[in-house]
Amino acid sequence: MDYLEFFDLKENPFRLTPDPFYFYPSGSHNEALSSFNYIVEQKEGFFMCTGEPGTGKTTLLNTFLNTDRWKDRAGIALVLTPRLSPEEFLLTVLEDLNVKVKNTNKNEIIKAFRDFLIENSMFGRRIIIIVDEAQNLPDETLEELRLLSNLETEKEKLLQIVLIGQPELRNRMLLENLKQLNQRITVRTTLNPLTIDETSDYINYRLVKAGKGNVIFEDRAKKFIHKLSKGIPRLINLICSRAMMAAYLDMSRQVKKRHVEYAIRHISDVAMPAVKRRKLLRVSLLTALLITASAIAFIMNYSLHITPVADPTHRADRQDAVVKEPPKVDAVNTDKLPAPGIDMVSPQRTLIVVADTANLMSEPSIDSGTVTQASKGNVFEIADEFKETGGRKWYKVKTSGGKEYWINEKSVKLLP
Numbered sequence: 001m002d003y004l005e006f007f008d009l010k011e012n013p014f015r016l017t018p019d020p021f022y023f024y025p026s027g028s029h030n031e032a033l034s035s036f037n038y039i040v041e042q043k044e045g046f047f048m049c050t051g052e053p054g055t056g057k058t059t060l061l062n063t064f065l066n067t068d069r070w071k072d073r074a075g076i077a078l079v080l081t082p083r084l085s086p087e088e089f090l091l092t093v094l095e096d097l098n099v100k101v102k103n104t105n106k107n108e109i110i111k112a113f114r115d116f117l118i119e120n121s122m123f124g125r126r127i128i129i130i131v132d133e134a135q136n137l138p139d140e141t142l143e144e145l146r147l148l149s150n151l152e153t154e155k156e157k158l159l160q161i162v163l164i165g166q167p168e169l170r171n172r173m174l175l176e177n178l179k180q181l182n183q184r185i186t187v188r189t190t191l192n193p194l195t196i197d198e199t200s201d202y203i204n205y206r207l208v209k210a211g212k213g214n215v216i217f218e219d220r221a222k223k224f225i226h227k228l229s230k231g232i233p234r235l236i237n238l239i240c241s242r243a244m245m246a247a248y249l250d251m252s253r254q255v256k257k258r259h260v261e262y263a264i265r266h267i268s269d270v271a272m273p274a275v276k277r278r279k280l281l282r283v284s285l286l287t288a289l290l291i292t293a294s295a296i297a298f299i300m301n302y303s304l305h306i307t308p309v310a311d312p313t314h315r316a317d318r319q320d321a322v323v324k325e326p327p328k329v330d331a332v333n334t335d336k337l338p339a340p341g342i343d344m345v346s347p348q349r350t351l352i353v354v355a356d357t358a359n360l361m362s363e364p365s366i367d368s369g370t371v372t373q374a375s376k377g378n379v380f381e382i383a384d385e386f387k388e389t390g391g392r393k394w395y396k397v398k399t400s401g402g403k404e405y406w407i408n409e410k411s412v413k414l415l416p
């Protein structure tokens with residue numbers, strides 16, 4: 001019996017695709033979607049939505065695009081690869097909107113675009129430019145967008161512009177050179193990680209969408225997943241998927257905390273040492289406790305006038321005993337230790353493979369040999385990075401076995 005049959009599910013509930021069918025309207029996702037519709041409805045001009053990687057920005061966008069609400073009432077230009085010069089950007093937008101331009105003179109292009117906007121506006125049709133990953137837009141292209149947003153009649157904006165991106169987009173907007181653009185953003189919203197209750201709902205919701213089946217995540221497991229993922233949906237999916245696999249291998253239809261523990265040990269090269277580190281931390285706390293206890297016993301003996309010794313090594317022992325502070329009760333309470341999760345690896349930076357497969361190279365160059373491959377969802381610790389003269393970036397990643405490879409930025413996303 002295979003995995004899906006065992007759980008009586010139609011499909012994997014925790015796939016890492018921004019599928020609108022699975023869109024879960026958490027507090028902030030719901031608010032963002034309403035704002036998105038609002039600015040288009042009200043012709044409010046500029047909308048910006050930011051969120052940490054994996055919080056659901058692209059899923060939100062796909063949900064917006066998937067509804068029937070705007071299908072016949074809006075023309076949408078969708079820019080998914082925003083590292084474009086102003087000219088390239090403009091041409092991409094016109095192509096998406098099916099606007100024909102006779103020549104590539106910038107003034108002519110803008111004029112043709114304006115005519116197109118006015119014509120559509122007369123029929124009440126919205127024209128929307130949406131940019132995903134907008135944090136990658138060059139400054140000049142952002143400035144071009146500002147100029148486009150000036151296209152308006154006395155009564156209304158002719159164009160709605162939606163920028164979706166990581167928090168650095170919001171920070172960039174605060175810079176002096178983008179001040180004017182920042183002032184034009186009429187509605188801005190942030191996608192937050194899920195709360196503990198939302199995480200639990202989210203897991204159930206995705207299971208129902210995938211056919212409900214007979215799998216149950218026990219409460220303790222869900223709480224642990226929230227702690228490890230910090231409520232980031234992509235990480236929740238990653239952990240849930242592997243935890244279900246662990247439960248399946250265990251022939252258990254209940255996903256328990258131990259399955260989640262098993263899952264994080266197998267998810268990443270990073271989480272595993274983190275768990276080990278937790279054990280190590282426990283051992284070292286115990287050792288510290290023993291050392292301190294012996295030191296205290298030594299001092300008590302000393303203060304009970306057991307003959308003091310002049311031997312310098314004993315003095316060193318005494319100094320040790322005085323320097324070492326007994327551990328506070330909190331410090332040995334393992335509940336207060338940080339969770340063994342992705343955050344345990346900080347301050348090390350980590351990345352996740354987002355391509356279906358990614359080549360792991362011996363050197364930071366496409367000409368170097370591919371040594372092996374990583375799959376989507378693999379998480380690695382970043383040991384180093386390198387930028388080619390052409391601008392392509394490479395990350396040196398480390399596996400749990402201590403091996404090091406280079407991976408191209410195109411196949412990965414940095415984790416928060």
Ligand SMILES: Nc1ncnc2c1ncn2[C@@H]1O[C@H](COP(=O)(O)OP(=O)(O)OP(=O)(O)O)[C@@H](O)[C@H]1O
Nearest residue numbers: 016017022023024053054055056057058059233234
């Ligand atoms: N509200 C949600 N409902 C259902 N699934 C979600 C939601 N938010 C995120 N996810 C899931 O989390 C994963 C990551 O989502 P998505 O790709 O939309 O994130 P993102 O914010 O665009 O990330 P990035 O910054 O890396 O582009 C996907 O598998 C998606 O299905």
Ligand SMILES: [Mg+2]
Nearest residue numbers: 057058059132
């Ligand atoms: Mg995205």
